[in-house]
Amino acid sequence: xxxxxxxxxxxxxxxxxxxxxxxxxxxxxxxxxxxxxxxxxxxxxxxxxxxxxxxxxxxxxxxxxxxxxxxxxxxxxxxxxxxxxxxxxxxxxxxxxxxxxxxxxxxxxxxxxxxxxxxxxxxxxxxxxxxxxxxxxxxxxxxxxxxxxxxxxxxxxxxxxxxxxxxxxxxxxxxxxxxxxxxxxxxxxxxxxxxxxxxxxxxxxxxxxxxxxxxxxxxxxxxxxxxxxxxx
Amino acid sequence: xxxxxxxxxxxxxxxxxxxxxxxxxxxxxxxxxxxxxxxxxxxxxxxxxxxxxxxxxxxxxxxxxxxxxxxxxxxxxxxxxxxxxxxxxxxxxxxxxxxxxxxxxxxxxxxxxxxxxxxxxxxxxxxxxxxxxxxxxxxxxxxxxxxxxxxxxxxxxxxxxxxxxxxxxxxxxxxxxxxxxxxxxxxxxxxxxxxxxxxxxxxxxxxxxxxxxxxxxxxx
Numbered sequence: 001x002x003x004x005x006x007x008x009x010x011x012x013x014x015x016x017x018x019x020x021x022x023x024x025x026x027x028x029x030x031x032x033x034x035x036x037x038x039x040x041x042x043x044x045x046x047x048x049x050x051x052x053x054x055x056x057x058x059x060x061x062x063x064x065x066x067x068x069x070x071x072x073x074x075x076x077x078x079x080x081x082x083x084x085x086x087x088x089x090x091x092x093x094x095x096x097x098x099x100x101x102x103x104x105x106x107x108x109x110x111x112x113x114x115x116x117x118x119x120x121x122x123x124x125x126x127x128x129x130x131x132x133x134x135x136x137x138x139x140x141x142x143x144x145x146x147x148x149x150x151x152x153x154x155x156x157x158x159x160x161x162x163x164x165x166x167x168x169x170x171x172x173x174x175x176x177x178x179x180x181x182x183x184x185x186x187x188x189x190x191x192x193x194x195x196x197x198x199x200x201x202x203x204x205x206x207x208x209x210x211x212x213x214x215x216x217x218x219x220x221x222x223x224x225x226x227x228x229x230x231x232x
Numbered sequence: 233x234x235x236x237x238x239x240x241x242x243x244x245x246x247x248x249x250x251x252x253x254x255x256x257x258x259x260x261x262x263x264x265x266x267x268x269x270x271x272x273x274x275x276x277x278x279x280x281x282x283x284x285x286x287x288x289x290x291x292x293x294x295x296x297x298x299x300x301x302x303x304x305x306x307x308x309x310x311x312x313x314x315x316x317x318x319x320x321x322x323x324x325x326x327x328x329x330x331x332x333x334x335x336x337x338x339x340x341x342x343x344x345x346x347x348x349x350x351x352x353x354x355x356x357x358x359x360x361x362x363x364x365x366x367x368x369x370x371x372x373x374x375x376x377x378x379x380x381x382x383x384x385x386x387x388x389x390x391x392x393x394x395x396x397x398x399x400x401x402x403x404x405x406x407x408x409x410x411x412x413x414x415x416x417x418x419x420x421x422x423x424x425x426x427x428x429x430x431x432x433x434x435x436x437x438x439x440x441x442x443x444x445x446x447x448x449x450x451x452x
Contacts, residue, residue: 009246010291012317012329032293034266052289054247054266082247101364104377188317189331189385 002045004206005029007036007065009053013187017050020186022199026206033057038064046074046205051181055082062086069173074205079134079179089140089170090177092160096136096152110151114158115144120166123204124197129164131193135179137162142169147178176205238275240282241448243428244268246289260445265290269298276305283448287426288316295322307415311448314421317386325392325412329423332387332402337361337380339402348398348411349452350420350443355436356399359383368434384408384424420447 006028008014017023018030031040033053041047047068049058058081066088069075077083084093102109111130113121129147136152138160139145147164148157155161167175182201185194239261247264265286268275275281284305286295295302299322306312306323317329334340342356361378363369369377387406391397395412397405398420411420431441446452 010293010295011246011289012292012319013289015292015319016317034291034294052246054264054291056247056264097364099364100362100382101377101379104363104379105365190381 001027002206003029003043004202005031005041005044005047005068006050007031007033007047007053007061008050008183009033009057011052011184011187013052013184014050016187017183017198023202026202033061036061036064038067041065041068044068044073047076048201048205049075049077049081050183051078051080052184053081058082059086066171069171069175072173074174074176076176076201076205077178078183079181080184083177087175087177089143089167089175090137091140092136092138093179094136094138094154094160096133096149096154096161096179098132098134099151100132102132110149111163112148112150112157113146114148115146118144118146118166120146120204123207124200127193128196128200129180129193131180131185131191131197133163133179134181136160137165137177137179139165139177140167140170143167176201238280240280241445242268242281242284243287244284244290245287246291260285265294269294269301273301273304276301276310277308281305281310282450283311283313283445285313285426285428285444285448286315288424290316292318292320292322296320299323303414306417306419309416309450311417311450312419313427313444313448314419315424315426317423318388318421323414323419325395325414325419326421327388327390327392329386330389330406332385332406334381334385334402337375340380340383340385341402342383342408343400343405345397345400345405348396348409350447351399351409351440352443353436353439358432358435358437359430368432370435382425383430384422387423388421 004026041064047065099109136154139162144166145158145162148162150157152161164178182194182198185191186198241260243260243262244265245262318326332339342359360380361374362382363378365377384401387401387408388410391407391410392412395410397407397410399409400406401408409422428441428444431437
């Protein structure tokens with residue numbers, strides 16, 4: 001079984017997530033950010049960087065945690081984190097309106113899945129990526145876009161309005177980056193889609209210890225519509 | 233510490249990062265959790281700081297370790313608002329959060345149990361629902377477009393002796409907002425998103441923020 005680390009900052013939603021039996025089955029090593037040191041990250045196959053971490057402490061710890069990806073492992077960086085300045089590859093993180101209420105008023109929050117056929121979708125439901133988001137990512141060339149939004153006006157959704165991507169070009173390993181904050185909402189018992197994203201990410205990155213070759217990158221499927229998942 | 237750090241009410245946050253689309257500007261100082269305690273006893277026990285409101289995201293592992301100093305602050309007359317879900321009770325009288333098994337807005341309804349001046353004049357229907365649609369929908373329209381749960385999704389497992397349930401959640405009015413004395417000070421615990429964020433200038437909740445700050449200062 002892969003060795004999985006979970007970087008947290010002592011917030012209630014992070015502690016509640018770590019106490020969840022469905023998370024404990026992955027046997028996460030609990031890494032408390034204020035005390036994190038190099039040894040904590042040394043032998044990890046996968047590291048989950050929880051959402052909403054203290055920005056100063058996170059930036060200070062970034063060189064240590066990135067060694068997981070530099071050694072060929074996977075680092076999952078969740079949303080509502082200040083990642084500019086240390087996250088390799090990412091070209092930009094731009095603000096976006098956070099729409100908590102779309103499912104009460106309109107039925108479509110603009111989220112589009114991309115790279116159909118990617119292994120991520122063996123683990124992530126449509127609902128896992130359709131709840132809300134806290135910003136727009138511009139990934140590096142060569143990264144695989146997994147979800148983007150048609151809303152907002154920052155440019156091509158598939159390159160400048162990205163919500164979730166996998167980057168196997170910026171490090172020898174893999175960076176999975178999102179602007180969604182599933183730990184906060186799962187640990188708060190608020191937003192069922194967030195729970196699906198968290199569990200799906202754990203299954204995806206906790207199951208595959210050996211990365212498949214970063215072969216042909218699929219272009220994102222733009223403009224795909226899917227109206228099957230509304231509701232909160 | 234900056235001059236702002238000696239404002240009577242301190243909003244204690246994790247580095248000030250993260251977006252908060254609902255938080256209005258307010259006349260209090262924002263301070264990083266670790267900076268606050270790094271400043272030592274002189275700041276917290278010196279008398280200039282009257283009240284602390286802890287944002288829901290605060291590091292409870294750290295707060296548990298700082299519990300003795302925080303308790304001395306309250307016992308010497310300070311007031312504290314604890315937002316969010318308590319996992320590590322870091323003050324005497326705090327109890328772990330318990331989830332409500334909610335299946336709809338009525339399970340999350342907020343009901344006043346004991347009148348408290350901080351919530352005076354507030355329409356509790358407007359605390360239950362949040363919405364981002366243009367304008368200020370009220371009544372049935374707010375019920376139709378609003379999302380419940382921001383204010384609370386659970387309750388405190390216990391209320392300490394001498395404590396008061398201010399507001400309850402769901403049909404059994406479980407303790408969502410509580411207040412209790414500790415020494416010469418008081419602790420208020422709100423088991424949901426940061427309380428001052430529910431103060432909206434266009435709603436009956438407009439007085440909630442100013443009254444909360446006055447309570448934390450000790451003038452209400």
